[in-house]
Amino acid sequence: MAEPKENNKKYVTLVDHQSGKSIDLPVLSGSIGPDVIDIRKLYAETGYFTYDPGFTSTGSCQSEITYIDGDAGILTHRGYSIEDLTEHCTYMEVAYLLLNGELPNQAEKDDFERTITYHTMVHEQLLNFYRGFRRDAHPMAILVGVVGALSSFYHDSTDINDPTQRMIASHRLIAKLPTIAAMAYKYSVGQPFIYPRNDLTYAEDFLHMTFSVPAEDYQISPTVARAMDRIFILHADHEQNASTSTVRLAGSSGANPFACIASGISSLWGPAHGGANEAVLNMLAEIGHKKNIPEFLEKAKDKNDPFRLMGFGHRVYKNHDPRAKVLKKSADDVLNELGVSDPLLDLARELEQIALKDDYFVERKLFPNVDFYSGVILKAIGFPTSMFTVLFALARTTGWIAQWNEMITDPTQKIGRPRQLFTGHGERAFVPIDKR
Numbered sequence: 001m002a003e004p005k006e007n008n009k010k011y012v013t014l015v016d017h018q019s020g021k022s023i024d025l026p027v028l029s030g031s032i033g034p035d036v037i038d039i040r041k042l043y044a045e046t047g048y049f050t051y052d053p054g055f056t057s058t059g060s061c062q063s064e065i066t067y068i069d070g071d072a073g074i075l076t077h078r079g080y081s082i083e084d085l086t087e088h089c090t091y092m093e094v095a096y097l098l099l100n101g102e103l104p105n106q107a108e109k110d111d112f113e114r115t116i117t118y119h120t121m122v123h124e125q126l127l128n129f130y131r132g133f134r135r136d137a138h139p140m141a142i143l144v145g146v147v148g149a150l151s152s153f154y155h156d157s158t159d160i161n162d163p164t165q166r167m168i169a170s171h172r173l174i175a176k177l178p179t180i181a182a183m184a185y186k187y188s189v190g191q192p193f194i195y196p197r198n199d200l201t202y203a204e205d206f207l208h209m210t211f212s213v214p215a216e217d218y219q220i221s222p223t224v225a226r227a228m229d230r231i232f233i234l235h236a237d238h239e240q241n242a243s244t245s246t247v248r249l250a251g252s253s254g255a256n257p258f259a260c261i262a263s264g265i266s267s268l269w270g271p272a273h274g275g276a277n278e279a280v281l282n283m284l285a286e287i288g289h290k291k292n293i294p295e296f297l298e299k300a301k302d303k304n305d306p307f308r309l310m311g312f313g314h315r316v317y318k319n320h321d322p323r324a325k326v327l328k329k330s331a332d333d334v335l336n337e338l339g340v341s342d343p344l345l346d347l348a349r350e351l352e353q354i355a356l357k358d359d360y361f362v363e364r365k366l367f368p369n370v371d372f373y374s375g376v377i378l379k380a381i382g383f384p385t386s387m388f389t390v391l392f393a394l395a396r397t398t399g400w401i402a403q404w405n406e407m408i409t410d411p412t413q414k415i416g417r418p419r420q421l422f423t424g425h426g427e428r429a430f431v432p433i434d435k436r
């Protein structure tokens with residue numbers, strides 16, 4: 001990756017009216033999207049930092065992987081629209097694209113799938129970690145622990161300056177996450193772990209490891225396997241969100257890649273981020289009936305009530321989340337195929353219609369996000385709500401590791417170290433304990 005391009009013709013002048021000094025800050029241009037003001041020399045030349053809690057106006061890195069136009073509702077990976085990728089590709093092709101920059105040809109695809117397939121088993125010693133968890137542990141808690149534990153198993157792939165080792169670690173993570181996620185589920189329901197099968201696709205294998213038992217194989221419906229694969233594609237990457245930024249920040253110190261992914265999983269778990277898919281279903285169950293929708297909408301609008309409409313709103317999308325559109329259609333297909341009629345899907349549709357006409361949601365440009373419909377599909381397939389965020393983490397591992405690789409090879413990369421606006425005490429005289 002090259003140094004960012006300085007747009008020679010454009011500068012932004014910052015004037016300090018107190019001292020009368022001014023500084024010209026260069027404007028950098030990406031290939032598409034808004035230009036950015038390069039403030040790297042700001043502190044050295046003016047003594048000022050910037051203040052931007054939540055990073056609402058801050059670009060933390062340059063990236064070639066994922067582009068979002070939040071106003072237009074556009075999401076592309078390496079230039080390809082999410083609609084095209086979900087329609088025409090498998091998750092394995094998208095994983096290859098995110099990692100390598102181009103879609104694979106047939107030979108590259110076969111080779112990548114073979115590599116991932118042959119890394120799906122986990123070390124038998126890892127099984128002992130599961131036995132240490134309570135049976136009722138949240139599967140995200142297990143995932144954080146077990147993925148972090150992987151860092152102790154692979155000394156041959158932890159020299160992050162060696163591109164081959166980095167790629168081996170990336171393949172291992174993509175391959176082992178479904179096995180680890182399925183094992184977290186099996187542990188919670190008290191069933192034996194099911195080993196991966198090399199003759200199945202990535203999505204099929206995950207369904208097999210989750211739902212087969214030694215006495216009986218799970219019958220994999222092609223529609224369900226395709227829907228699972230699509231859900232993986234839709235969650236594969238999403239630019240510099242909280243968990244991806246966490247992975248980059250953790251990795252910026254040169255930390256072990258498996259440990260960095262565990263840090264991303266921790267960040268994803270929260271209800272404002274990946275935990276929202278679980279929260280949506282809990283919310284729909286709590287609303288219970290269409291007649292209760294107005295009451296819950298009022299709660300969502302009340303600033304004194306912590307309730308928020310889960311699955312609605314997004315930091316970047318101020319228009320329909322394109323992933324939600326694809327999922328809404330998938331929800332119909334899967335429920336038809338499985339012959340499930342879920343009143344929660346009807347409730348979700350009704351809630352969406354009412355919220356989209358409500359002034360509060362219209363004015364704030366709050367639309368359904370990816371989590372609004374994914375839970376209904378996952379529930380129909382048979383996943384308990386506690387597994388929803390685990391599936392998000394499984395799919396997002398590809399994006400995290402692609403972004404981590406990009407960060408390591410970026411010549412402008414430095415350890416991430418934000419500054420602060422200090423508002424605590426200045427230096428004061430120490431008070432001995434008997435005088436406090």
Ligand code: CMC
Nearest residue numbers: 271272273274276300308309310311312313314315364369
């Ligand atoms: N219900 C009610 N009000 C909302 C909601 C909501 N879901 N989302 C935002 N608002 C209001 C918010 O109160 C604020 O109002 P005001 O301007 O009057 O103070 C305004 O809309 C702007 O919201 P914000 O909190 O400043 O926006 P943000 O960019 O900081 O937050 C968000 C984005 C996704 C955290 C937030 O919309 C939210 O909490 N949504 C519900 C949780 C959710 O569905 N998360 C999944 C996000 S998509 C998948 C992922 O990234 O993991």
